[in-house]
Amino acid sequence: MGLQIVVLAKQVPDTRNVGKDAMKADGTVNRAALPAIFNPEDLNALEQALRLKDKHEGSTVTILTMGPGRAAEIIRESLYRGADNGFLLTDRAFAGSDTLATSYAISCAIKNFPKVDLIICGRQAIDGDTAQVGPQVAQKLGLPQITYAEEILDLKKDVITVKRRLEKGVEVVEGKLPMVVTVNGSAPDCRPRNAKMVMKFKHAKTVSEKQEGNQDYTELFDTHPYLNITEWSVNDIKSDADWLGLKGSPTKVKTIESVVFQTKESKKLTADDFDIESLMRELIANHTIG
Amino acid sequence: MNNIAVYLEIEEGIVADVSLELLTKGRSLAHQLKCKLEAIAIGSGLNNIAPQVFPYGVDILFLVDDKRLYPYTSMPHTSVLVKLFSEEKPQIALMGATSIGRDLGPRVSSALFSGLTADCTSLEIGDYEEKKEGKVFKNLLYQIRPAFGGNIVATIVNPEHRPQMATVREGVMKKEVFDKNHKGEIKKLDVKNYVPDTDFVVKVIERHMEKSKVNIKGSPIVISGGYGMGSRENFDLLFNFASVIGAEVGASRAAVDAGFADHERQIGQTGVTVRPKLYIACGISGQIQHIAGMQESSMIIAINNDPLAPINAIADYVITGNVEEVIPKMIKYYKKNSK
Numbered sequence: 274m275g276l277q278i279v280v281l282a283k284q285v286p287d288t289r290n291v292g293k294d295a296m297k298a299d300g301t302v303n304r305a306a307l308p309a310i311f312n313p314e315d316l317n318a319l320e321q322a323l324r325l326k327d328k329h330e331g332s333t334v335t336i337l338t339m340g341p342g343r344a345a346e347i348i349r350e351s352l353y354r355g356a357d358n359g360f361l362l363t364d365r366a367f368a369g370s371d372t373l374a375t376s377y378a379i380s381c382a383i384k385n386f387p388k389v390d391l392i393i394c395g396r397q398a399i400d401g402d403t404a405q406v407g408p409q410v411a412q413k414l415g416l417p418q419i420t421y422a423e424e425i426l427d428l429k430k431d432v433i434t435v436k437r438r439l440e441k442g443v444e445v446v447e448g449k450l451p452m453v454v455t456v457n458g459s460a461p462d463c464r465p466r467n468a469k470m471v472m473k474f475k476h477a478k479t480v481s482e483k484q485e486g487n488q489d490y491t492e493l494f495d496t497h498p499y500l501n502i503t504e505w506s507v508n509d510i511k512s513d514a515d516w517l518g519l520k521g522s523p524t525k526v527k528t529i530e531s532v533v534f535q536t537k538e539s540k541k542l543t544a545d546d547f548d549i550e551s552l553m554r555e556l557i558a559n560h561t562i563g
Numbered sequence: 564m565n566n567i568a569v570y571l572e573i574e575e576g577i578v579a580d581v582s583l584e585l586l587t588k589g590r591s592l593a594h595q596l597k598c599k600l601e602a603i604a605i606g607s608g609l610n611n612i613a614p615q616v617f618p619y620g621v622d623i624l625f626l627v628d629d630k631r632l633y634p635y636t637s638m639p640h641t642s643v644l645v646k647l648f649s650e651e652k653p654q655i656a657l658m659g660a661t662s663i664g665r666d667l668g669p670r671v672s673s674a675l676f677s678g679l680t681a682d683c684t685s686l687e688i689g690d691y692e693e694k695k696e697g698k699v700f701k702n703l704l705y706q707i708r709p710a711f712g713g714n715i716v717a718t719i720v721n722p723e724h725r726p727q728m729a730t731v732r733e734g735v736m737k738k739e740v741f742d743k744n745h746k747g748e749i750k751k752l753d754v755k756n757y758v759p760d761t762d763f764v765v766k767v768i769e770r771h772m773e774k775s776k777v778n779i780k781g782s783p784i785v786i787s788g789g790y791g792m793g794s795r796e797n798f799d800l801l802f803n804f805a806s807v808i809g810a811e812v813g814a815s816r817a818a819v820d821a822g823f824a825d826h827e828r829q830i831g832q833t834g835v836t837v838r839p840k841l842y843i844a845c846g847i848s849g850q851i852q853h854i855a856g857m858q859e860s861s862m863i864i865a866i867n868n869d870p871l872a873p874i875n876a877i878a879d880y881v882i883t884g885n886v887e888e889v890i891p892k893m894i895k896y897y898k899k900n901s902k
Binding site: 401449 | 574634636637638641661662665666668669670672673674676677678679680681682691693705706709710711713714715716717718719720721722723724764765766767768769770771772773774784808809816817820826827833840841851854855858862863864865875876877878879880881882883884885888889892893896897899900901
């Protein structure tokens with residue numbers, strides 16, 4: 274029996290390697306200075322989905338992402354690694370969404386799919402670290418959830434067994450499909466790109482991307498329909514405008530400040546024996562150590 | 564009504580530190596807002612919860628006791644909070660930013676359409692002016708949290724929806740007994756009225772919880788390694804030093820991500836917050852996300868190759884040099900002078 278698996282993924286600024294030019298003088302974030310990457314835990318999620326596809330013949334892995342046009346990059350990246358197709362949810366109507374409005378839009382988009390057995394996503398995205406969208410999508414779809422998954426151990430008929438990695442231990446849980454699973458960074462890394470898939474999908478594009486290019490690809494896309502990355506706007510999902518974007522976001526940002534720490538007058542030392550010995554003597558004398 | 568509610572995390576009958584820290588914060592917020600502090604315990608065998616939480620100033624303790632409610636699973640605990648919050652209408656609801664709170668909070672907020680702010684580092688009360696409509700909201704909860712890898716701090720408010728929900732990590736707030744003789748009221752709720760049987764769909768079939776062996780939070784001296792340590796083997800140098808001077812070993816996010824140290828040792832916004840009397844930062848450049856978790860240390864020593872490492876700005880002593888060279892010398896001269 275084939276499984277219909279949807280992987281939720283997000284393109285994020287790489288906040289892990291923030292350089293000195295990442296902040297503008299006015300204290301706002303200079304997004305242009307941060308490279309856009311595939312959210313790391315979403316790649317762990319994709320790997321879990323691909324492993325299920327390997328084991329269960331006839332399964333389909335679909336990538337769904339919400340974001341600006343360039344987020345199609347992570348859909349291509351997923352296709353290169355073995356996903357079957359991708360959907361980009363993109364519209365100005367979604368701008369300013371907090372996690373709740375984001376979850377609402379995503380859950381409406383998921384309802385477009387005729388059958389979904391499993392929704393898998395990263396536990397959290399590195400630009401916000403909130404870990405909220407997975408459980409909120411589950412709630413909006415009325416589905417149960419298993420968060421902090423490290424490995425999907427087994428899936429038989431409609432029962433899924435999952436190992437969870439928690440702060441203070443591990444848990445093995447089981448539940449019935451359909452289900453939402455969020456995957457930890459401690460899960461196995463995603464497989465690399467597959468050269469054949471890269472050849473097959475390198476021209477995969479959204480409608481907007483096709484319009485940007487100067488070349489006419491019409492014929493290519495007619496003869497190779499799998500190269501079409503579907504783009505959905507707000508008109509393609511059944512949603513209530515009151516629940517979308519800024520309007521659908523109960524949380525408001527009051528202020529944003531850049532972080533400034535109180536600097537101290539520090540004493541400069543070298544690695545010389547004399548410096549280190551005097552320091553240790555001082556620390557012992559004032560009972561900081563010992 | 565319109566009180567402050569704290570969800571209690573319970574492991575084997577013991578209320579988690581993070582919940583007691585939130586009760587401490589909740590007590591002071593309740594004073595400021597002149598409302599009551601409520602605590603909610605959901606689990607099995609809860610007879611011993613009241614004496615653990617009343618000293619923290621809890622006015623009303625809700626108990627929902629059923630053997631199916633422990634260990635924690637998402638849907639039954641969600642159902643209790645959603646219904647209880649609809650009845651009690653708390654203005655603020657707090658829970659730990661743990662694997663339980665971060666599983667439960669989003670689900671509850673989604674069901675109630677109330678905003679939730681994850682991993683707050685500070686909670687304050689203040690007003691908010693909605694400039695477009697010229698409306699002023701009084702006494703909102705300022706939910707203050709880092710964003711963008713810690714490079715900015717955002718103050719979030721939920722003007723129109725209740726409860727205002729926030730999660731806070733363990734160790735961020737201080738735990739303080741309010742009055743050891745304080746007694747509150749206990750209200751027992753019948754699980755049948757709160758949780759439909761259909762909620763018990765996920766079963767825990769195996770569970771290994773370890774009492775954390777690492778106690779970075781409580782250690783008076785913390786020796787911490789960063790990406791500059793270069794390898795997991797080099798961390799042995801720090802463990803060695805720690806055993807000599809009686810310290811605990813911590814790590815920066817970069818070192819944990821690189822596999823040099825275990826996650827439970829991570830210090831910073833996405834790890835533990837520490838306030839030791841001495842903090843020794845080894846090979847740590849000092850990303851904001853790390854500094855936020857250790858800046859309140861009484862004394863900071865930074866050991867780094869780079870004389871311009873950002874961490875030097877907040878250090879009391881800056882040793883410019885190789886960690887591999889400096890640490891053995893520190894051990895040697897400690898041993899020589901400590902007798």
